[in-house]
Amino acid sequence: MNKMSDMKKQYEQYVMPTYARQPVAFVRGEGCYLYDEDGKAYLDFVSGLSVNNLGHCHPAIVKAIQDQAAELSHTSNLYFTAPGAGLARLISENSLGGKVFFSNSGAEANECAIKLARKYGRDRAGEGKHRIIALENGFHGRTMATLTATAQPAKQEPFKPLLAGFTYVERNDIAGLERAMDDSVCALLLEPVQGEGGIYPLELEFMEAARQLANGHGALLILDEVQTGMGRTGELFAYQHQGIEPDVMTLAKSLGGGLPIGATVASTAYSDVLTAGLHGSTFGGGPVACAAGIAVFKELLAPGFLESVVKKGEYMHSKLNGLADAGLAGEVRGIGLMLALELKQPVAAGIVSRALAEGIILNNTSDSTVRFLPPLILEEGMIDRVVEFLKTALKE
Ligand SMILES: *Cc1c(COP(=O)(O)O)cnc(C)c1O
Numbered sequence: 001m002n003k004m005s006d007m008k009k010q011y012e013q014y015v016m017p018t019y020a021r022q023p024v025a026f027v028r029g030e031g032c033y034l035y036d037e038d039g040k041a042y043l044d045f046v047s048g049l050s051v052n053n054l055g056h057c058h059p060a061i062v063k064a065i066q067d068q069a070a071e072l073s074h075t076s077n078l079y080f081t082a083p084g085a086g087l088a089r090l091i092s093e094n095s096l097g098g099k100v101f102f103s104n105s106g107a108e109a110n111e112c113a114i115k116l117a118r119k120y121g122r123d124r125a126g127e128g129k130h131r132i133i134a135l136e137n138g139f140h141g142r143t144m145a146t147l148t149a150t151a152q153p154a155k156q157e158p159f160k161p162l163l164a165g166f167t168y169v170e171r172n173d174i175a176g177l178e179r180a181m182d183d184s185v186c187a188l189l190l191e192p193v194q195g196e197g198g199i200y201p202l203e204l205e206f207m208e209a210a211r212q213l214a215n216g217h218g219a220l221l222i223l224d225e226v227q228t229g230m231g232r233t234g235e236l237f238a239y240q241h242q243g244i245e246p247d248v249m250t251l252a253k254s255l256g257g258g259l260p261i262g263a264t265v266a267s268t269a270y271s272d273v274l275t276a277g278l279h280g281s282t283f284g285g286g287p288v289a290c291a292a293g294i295a296v297f298k299e300l301l302a303p304g305f306l307e308s309v310v311k312k313g314e315y316m317h318s319k320l321n322g323l324a325d326a327g328l329a330g331e332v333r334g335i336g337l338m339l340a341l342e343l344k345q346p347v348a349a350g351i352v353s354r355a356l357a358e359g360i361i362l363n364n365t366s367d368s369t370v371r372f373l374p375p376l377i378l379e380e381g382m383i384d385r386v387v388e389f390l391k392t393a394l395k396e
Helices: 003-014 059-071 082-093 106-125 144-149 153-159 174-180 204-216 287-300 305-325 348-357 380-395
Strands: 026-030 033-036 041-044 097-103 131-135 166-169 185-190 220-224 248-251 262-267 332-335 338-342 363-366 369-372
Touching: 041 380, 059 287, 082 097, 082 262, 082 287, 097 106, 106 131, 106 144, 106 185, 106 220, 106 248, 106 262, 144 153, 166 174, 174 204, 185 204, 204 220, 287 305, 305 332, 305 338, 305 380, 348 363, 348 369, 348 380
Parallel strands: 131 166, 131 185, 185 220, 220 248
Antiparallel strands: 026 033, 033 041, 097 262, 248 262, 332 338, 338 369, 363 369
């Protein structure tokens, strides 16, 4: 029995069956490639779900983690640490200018944002101001509160009753948003580009309407940038494309360069809503994850880096459009290096399996949607290889 089938058996026996895993175990990663136990290389166009945005084992991140782990790995939030201070400052100065709460995941970052919004609503107008509006087909996490914000019936149904006070509106439906809004709303929670839902960017007009309606009703605009943040769309944060600022933004996924970390960022006006004793996390903002985050920021802020993401994103978008123009696929969606290709038949899972066999890692968000989240450091030749693969596979 080889190691892979042995591992699979152990997973079947000892790990809860919550994931449909691909039949491969990676043992090593470097740059845009992962390697299995036989040394076979796989070109990674998923990046651990937009976590390894700087590729695998980026030397600066490895060094930051190793150095910090050898120095001090955990103290609890009863004390101060330099990496926590440094990462909070980098996030704040490059985004909303206010304060940060650190946690360990995207769901926790959103959980904190939801609690902040509820507390803000209560401070402002009492218990009645507690409603939160989220979008149909969104994704905000798997905890009970973030699952309630995740308006996907199949994910929610088995766990009812959900949290009270959530309303869902169709993406880009300004009239629907207007109807749903009143002064009982404490927050709107949106992804600038719906990621798990299949890469659907929100229209600028909708974002502007959301900003205005939030202002008009004294509600917070919370942007979930867990997937879109940290350079994925070609700006540090996706809201920066659109010239509107949220009151609260959530980050996770690639913030820790592969280590688990979440961050909830508030503008100055809402930075002190959550006070001592109202929220917490044992591991949140630990020194090792924060040291990795600081290293990630340094790379993203290097001159020309984000411009290169824009350029490669446009290149890939146009290459995928070529497949659509040739009649091989439907719509191409997305911004920067957060892209999706809509297929004309429900064969996305088959395309993903075939890609894996040929040494390319892809992901599908539905039967007919292939999603691309390549490392931001990739080269154009890698895009050519993936598009050539798709061209051949889609012809057959
Ligand atoms: C992945 C994701 C989450 C959940 O993050 P976890 O770290 O899995 O809890 C939340 N929001 C968005 C937009 C995501 O893409």
